[in-house]
Amino acid sequence: MIELRNVIKSFGDKTVLKGVNARFDKGKTNLIIGASGSGKTVLQKCMVGLLKIDSGEILFSGTDFVTMSGEDRKLLRQQIGMLFQGSALFDSMTVEQNVMFPLDMFTKWTRGEKLERVNFVLERVDLKGVNAKRPDEISGGMKKRVGIARAIVLKPKYLFCDEPNSGLDPRTSMLIDKLIHEITKENDITTIINTHDMNSVMEIGENILYLDQGKEEWKGTNKEIIFSKHEKLNDFIFASEFLKDAKDMRALEERGIIDNDRNMDEILKEGSIDAGEGKE
Amino acid sequence: MKLFSSFGQYLLMLRGAARKPENGKMYWKELMHQSVEIGFGSLGIVVIISVFMGAVSAVQTAYQLVSPLIPRETIALVVRDTVILEFAPTLICIVLAGVVGSKIAGELGNMRVSEQIDALEIMGINTKSYLIAPKILGALLTIPLLVIISMVLGIYGGRLASALGELVAGDAFDRGLQNGFTIKNVYIGLAKAYSFAFIISSISSFFGYYVRGGALEIGRASTAAVITSCIVILMVDYLIAYIFL
Numbered sequence: 290m291i292e293l294r295n296v297i298k299s300f301g302d303k304t305v306l307k308g309v310n311a312r313f314d315k316g317k318t319n320l321i322i323g324a325s326g327s328g329k330t331v332l333q334k335c336m337v338g339l340l341k342i343d344s345g346e347i348l349f350s351g352t353d354f355v356t357m358s359g360e361d362r363k364l365l366r367q368q369i370g371m372l373f374q375g376s377a378l379f380d381s382m383t384v385e386q387n388v389m390f391p392l393d394m395f396t397k398w399t400r401g402e403k404l405e406r407v408n409f410v411l412e413r414v415d416l417k418g419v420n421a422k423r424p425d426e427i428s429g430g431m432k433k434r435v436g437i438a439r440a441i442v443l444k445p446k447y448l449f450c451d452e453p454n455s456g457l458d459p460r461t462s463m464l465i466d467k468l469i470h471e472i473t474k475e476n477d478i479t480t481i482i483n484t485h486d487m488n489s490v491m492e493i494g495e496n497i498l499y500l501d502q503g504k505e506e507w508k509g510t511n512k513e514i515i516f517s518k519h520e521k522l523n524d525f526i527f528a529s530e531f532l533k534d535a536k537d538m539r540a541l542e543e544r545g546i547i548d549n550d551r552n553m554d555e556i557l558k559e560g561s562i563d564a565g566e567g568k569e
Numbered sequence: 570m571k572l573f574s575s576f577g578q579y580l581l582m583l584r585g586a587a588r589k590p591e592n593g594k595m596y597w598k599e600l601m602h603q604s605v606e607i608g609f610g611s612l613g614i615v616v617i618i619s620v621f622m623g624a625v626s627a628v629q630t631a632y633q634l635v636s637p638l639i640p641r642e643t644i645a646l647v648v649r650d651t652v653i654l655e656f657a658p659t660l661i662c663i664v665l666a667g668v669v670g671s672k673i674a675g676e677l678g679n680m681r682v683s684e685q686i687d688a689l690e691i692m693g694i695n696t697k698s699y700l701i702a703p704k705i706l707g708a709l710l711t712i713p714l715l716v717i718i719s720m721v722l723g724i725y726g727g728r729l730a731s732a733l734g735e736l737v738a739g740d741a742f743d744r745g746l747q748n749g750f751t752i753k754n755v756y757i758g759l760a761k762a763y764s765f766a767f768i769i770s771s772i773s774s775f776f777g778y779y780v781r782g783g784a785l786e787i788g789r790a791s792t793a794a795v796i797t798s799c800i801v802i803l804m805v806d807y808l809i810a811y812i813f814l
């Protein structure tokens with residue numbers, strides 16, 4: 290579990306994070322959503338220590354990341370895996386060397402043991418027979434998979450993903466989301482995902498933090514989003530009129546006001562739909 | 570002002586690079602890799618430049634030696650000293666600043682921009698000691714060797730040009746070479762080589778490591794690395810000449 294308490298971060302005189310409070314649960318896919326520029330990437334980078342926060346606390350299972358000793362932080366980092374927006378594979382190395390790198394660095398295993406683990410995780414992310422390929426020889430979706438494999442090879446307790454499905458087609462996005470979700474469950478990882486992909490929100494949004502201009506605006510689950518009356522959130526999630534209508538429909542359906550099996554024209558004629566739910 | 574803060578950042582980078590590495594074996598592997606990249610990668614150009622610069626210095630010395638009172642063997646001696654003291658260390662290192670410097674800055678810049686450095690950092694690796702120190706050490710290992718090769722080949726090129734152009738015969742040239750030779754000059758040449766190796770590798774690393782932005786900035790950083798290295802090399806060259814000669 291990771292907890293944020295009043296995290297503030299600014300660049301020069303521009304305050305990007307204005308006191309963020311949040312809780313990310315173990316064994317769940319925790320989502321950070323928000324418009325472009327709302328500070329999602331900055332927040333993740335602060336959490337993994339790539340950026341220094343101005344004030345606040347970042348608690349990993351209760352201990353503050355900011356004030357812990359250098360040695361402890363190093364150990365903690367070995368329990369953190371991260372999938373970067375651009376995959377960030379080492380392009381001088383093959384896929385196999387990329388995934389093996391953390392093992393080379395931090396274990397004293399034999400080459401056989403390392404290879405076994407590498408092949409296991411590569412298989413887990415559905416990549417076989419690409420061990421000898423270089424990053425520039427594989428597709429964007431495959432790169433993400435290699436990135437995931439590299440991030441989980443040391444069996445991390447915490448997994449950070451910055452827009453894992455940016456630049457991927459909807460189907461591949463879904464597969465990557467599912468993969469991350471399954472891996473989270475299998476290994477009881479605290480997973481934190483930055484996204485503005487609404488499919489992901491609905492599919493794997495077990496615990497969602499909505500960030501707006503560096504401040505947490507809303508927290509909840511994917512189910513709750515559907516019924517939320519939070520105006521900003523609704524405008525963000527259901528950006529198009531079509532989706533807004535679809536949301537209203539779904540809300541009405543859940544409450545038994547409308548019945549999906551009935552003919553839509555009939556319902557509209559009855560006029561019972563004019564309940565004004567959700568759209569405020 | 571900016572120059573001072575950059576210099577401070579540069580010193581901090583060097584301090585970070587001097588830290589103890591996480592895993593000696595991986596570090597060693599990277600050092601070997603860099604030594605091969607820098608050393609072997611530049612051998613060809615060093616060979617070509619050295620032979621020609623020796624040849625040119627022989628021809629030019631002959632051209633300037635108009636007095637019949639001065640023996641022709643003197644050409645050998647002049648070639649020897651200019652090659653050892655100046656041409657081999659300085660000229661070669663200026664060229665290497667271009668070849669090696671842009672490679673180092675480009676490599677690190679690309680790793681920075683594509684977040685590979687962040688990825689290493691997150692794993693808990695000190696990227697300054699893992700990425701920069703092997704480059705500096707690799708340069709310190711190989712560049713002085715290249716300079717020694719260049720000294721030998723430069724003198725050989727001078728001898729070749731003298732024979733070809735019938736300026737001095739081979740045996741007279743060899744006699745001239747032994748005339749008034751002091752090992753001190755070789756030491757000064759090597760002192761330059763070590764200084765320049767450090768300058769090239771550390772300055773280029775600095776520009777590459779702290780790139781911000783995208784592909785355009787990588788190009789700019791490479792150019793800035795080469796230009797800065799060259800200027801610093803020439804300043805230090807003057808300083809060493811002033812102190813030791």
Ligand SMILES: Nc1ncnc2c1ncn2[C@@H]1O[C@H](COP(=O)(O)OP(=O)(O)OP(=O)(O)O)[C@@H](O)[C@H]1O
Pocket residue numbers: 300305323324325326327328329330331332485
């Ligand atoms: N290193 C930096 N220096 C100065 N400002 C920065 C830096 N990094 C980010 N910012 C600013 O912080 C704000 C938030 O950026 P961030 O990258 O976190 O947005 P984001 O929510 O991840 O957006 P996106 O969805 O487009 O990835 C932006 O206004 C950006 O300009």
Ligand SMILES: [Mg+2]
Pocket residue numbers: 329330331451483
């Ligand atoms: Mg982002």
